Amino acid sequence: MIVLGVVLVLVAAAVGVGLIGALAQITPSVELDVPGGTLSLPPVAVLVTGMVLVAVFWLGWVLLRSGVRRNRRQRAEAKEVARAAEVKRVEDEKRTKEEFAARERQLVEERRRHEEDRASLLKEADERAATVADRSAASTGSERGHASGEASTSTAAPRSTGTTDRGDPPV
Numbered sequence: 001m002i003v004l005g006v007v008l009v010l011v012a013a014a015v016g017v018g019l020i021g022a023l024a025q026i027t028p029s030v031e032l033d034v035p036g037g038t039l040s041l042p043p044v045a046v047l048v049t050g051m052v053l054v055a056v057f058w059l060g061w062v063l064l065r066s067g068v069r070r071n072r073r074q075r076a077e078a079k080e081v082a083r084a085a086e087v088k089r090v091e092d093e094k095r096t097k098e099e100f101a102a103r104e105r106q107l108v109e110e111r112r113r114h115e116e117d118r119a120s121l122l123k124e125a126d127e128r129a130a131t132v133a134d135r136s137a138a139s140t141g142s143e144r145g146h147a148s149g150e151a152s153t154s155t156a157a158p159r160s161t162g163t164t165d166r167g168d169p170p171v
Helices: 002-024 043-161
Strands: 030-034 037-041
Touching: 002 043, 030 043, 037 043
Parallel strands: none
Antiparallel strands: 030 037
8 A cells, every 4th residue: 555655656756747847848828817906827837836735735635634543543433432431431330339338248247246246145144143043042942941940850859749847838
């Protein structure tokens, strides 16, 4: 492509030089009607002016096409960036939801463990309280039994005889 472009430029330059040389030999001038009067130019000037106009036209056309292509490329890149940003936003949102769900599961697990620990501690406390109550009931019962046994033996002896040492009836 580059070689073909160079060949075409060289051919166009050679033809342009040939035309300029051919028109330079023509002596009559070319009259152009312009607003405000008539302009008389040699044919070489008309040819050069035409070539400049064609070059300016092609330069404008190239700039227009390159601008359109650049804008199209920028729009495509902007869409791609927006698409990538949307994908990243969705991924971040998904990751955040997953982290939130994981944290919620962790909190539920911690609450469950806390409740289990609390229930276990309450059960242990109830068992200890029951053990202490059983021990105190057992010790209270043995003290009562011991006290009632002493009382019955101390009162039983005089009653069994029915009299005191002096022979008096019990009072």
